[in-house]
Amino acid sequence: MRKTWRRTCALAAAPLVMASAAACGGDDSGSSAGGGSTTLRVIVNITPNLTEQYWNTLFDRYEKAHPGTTVKLELTGTISANAKLTQDLAAGDPPDVAQQITPTEDTVDLFADLTDQAWTAKTPLADQYAIDGKRYLVGVGEQIQSLVFYNKEAFTKAGLDAASIRTMAQFTDAMGKLKAAGYTPLQTAGQWVTGGQFSMMADAGVMTADPDWTLKRKDGKVSFADSGYASYLQAYKDWIDKGYLKKSALGLTYADGQTDFLNGKSAMYIMGSFFVPSADQAKKSDGIGVFTMPTDGAYPSGQFGNIADPYVVVSRSKHRAAAIDFVKWLVTDPEAVKSQLAADGNLRQGFSYPMSSLGTQVQQILDKAPSVIVKAGPRQPIAGYSDQLNTTVQSLFSGTSAKSAASGLDKWWNSQS
DSSP: OOSOOOBOOBOOOSOOOOOOOOOOOOOOTTOGGGSSOEEEEEEOOOOSSSOHHHHHHHHHHHHHHSTTEEEEEEOOTTSOHHHHHHHHHHTTOOOSEEESOOOOTTTGGGBOOOTTOGGGGGSTTTTTTOBTTBOOOEEEEEEEOOEEEEEHHHHHHHTOOGGGOOSHHHHHHHHHHHHHTTSEEEEOOSTTHHHHHHHHHHHHHHHHHOTTHHHHHHTTSOOSTTSHHHHHHHHHHHHHHTTSSOGGGGGSOHHHHHHHHHTTSEEEEEEOGGGHHHHHHTTOGGGEEEEEOOOSSSSSOOEEEEEEEEEEEBTTOTTHHHHHHHHHHHHHOHHHHHHHHHHHTOBBTTBOOOOOHHHHHHHHHHHHOSOEEBOOGGGSOOTTHHHHHHHHHHHGGGTOOHHHHHHHHHHHHHHHO
16 A cells, blocks of 8 residues: 555535535433433445445444444435435434535534544545634545546457557547447446546646646636636547447446446446446456546646545534544544445555455556645535536537537536625
C-alpha cells in the first residue's frame, strides 16, 4: 500500500440533502451509553458491492461487541439514501445515522457537529470536507474515479495498446477501432451513471489545469461554454453520433451497465475504483486492465476522487450519543474499516488488504497521479449541480447539441444564484 496520500480537494460524489427541517437536540434516554436498550436506525445506499446482506453482517459485528444496542438497516427501496433521509425528516421520523450524504452550508443544521470528537480529525479527508472549520462528516477511506477499465481481449483483437492512449483524440481513435472489431466501444448506463462518468472524465482535465475552476465559476469568472467543459461535451456528443455509445444504454441501471461490461458486451468502462470488487467477485479481474483518463492537457492528470463511505449523525436523532459511538466504530475500528475498504475497493493510509491484479493496477495509477481532485468545502458545486449535469449529459443522446448543453448549464447555474 502507498504510504502517503496527496489529496488536497475532493468531489462529493454523495448526494446532497436539500430538506428543510429544524435542528434540535437528540434525546439520549435509553441509549447504550447510559444503559438500557437502544435501536439505531441507519440509512445506507445499497449497491452491487454494498448489499443488504453485507450491511447486516457488518452491523451484527457491532451488536455483538455492544450488548443492548440493535442496529436497524433502513431500506430505501428504489430511492437514494438522500431521498429517504429527506422523506423521514419531513415526516418527523428522523433516523440516527446516514451514509453517503454530504452536508452543505445550507444543510449543516440537519447533522450533528462532531468537531469536539477528537477521533474525527484522523479520519480521511476530514479537513477537506469541513464546513466553516467544523466537522459534520466522517469517512472510512478514499476513492479515485478518473479511470478507464478495458477488456484486454477486445484491445488485443482491435490491435490497441492501452499505454499509448494519452489524449482525447487517441481515446476517440481507439473507440473507432473497437467498433470495427465488433465491440460497443464505451459502456454507459442511465440513472446517475451518465453524468457521473462525464465528471470522472471532464473534471480530471479541467481541474488539473485549474484546481480553482469551481471557485471561479461561483464568482462568475469562468463559464461552461467558454472552458474545457465545452470541449468534453462536444467529444461526448461526437461519440454518441458515431455510435461509440449506445443510445439504448440510458435504459440500463447502474448494475446492468456494469454487468454488460463484465460480460464482454462492451470494451471500455469509465468508473471509479469501487468497480474493482465487482470485477473480483465476478472472477473477471485478470481479463480487465485499467488506465488513467486521457486528457488534452497534462498526462497523467489529477485523479477525480472523493471520500469513501461517509457517515453523518442526524441532529434530530433520539440516541445521539449511541449514534456517535456507532459511527466512531465504523470509521476507526480496524476490522470494520478493512471490511468496508475491501468491499468497495477503497484505500486508506495505514490500512492494507489483499488486492487482485486489477486492484494493484489501480493502486499504481494512484501512485503516479500528481494530485487527487476533491470537490468539497468551498470547492463543492452549488446544490443540485450533479443532478442537473446528469440531465444535461443525457440530453445529448436525444439531440441536444454540445453548445446548447454547455450554455444550458451556465443558464441553470446562474439561475440558482
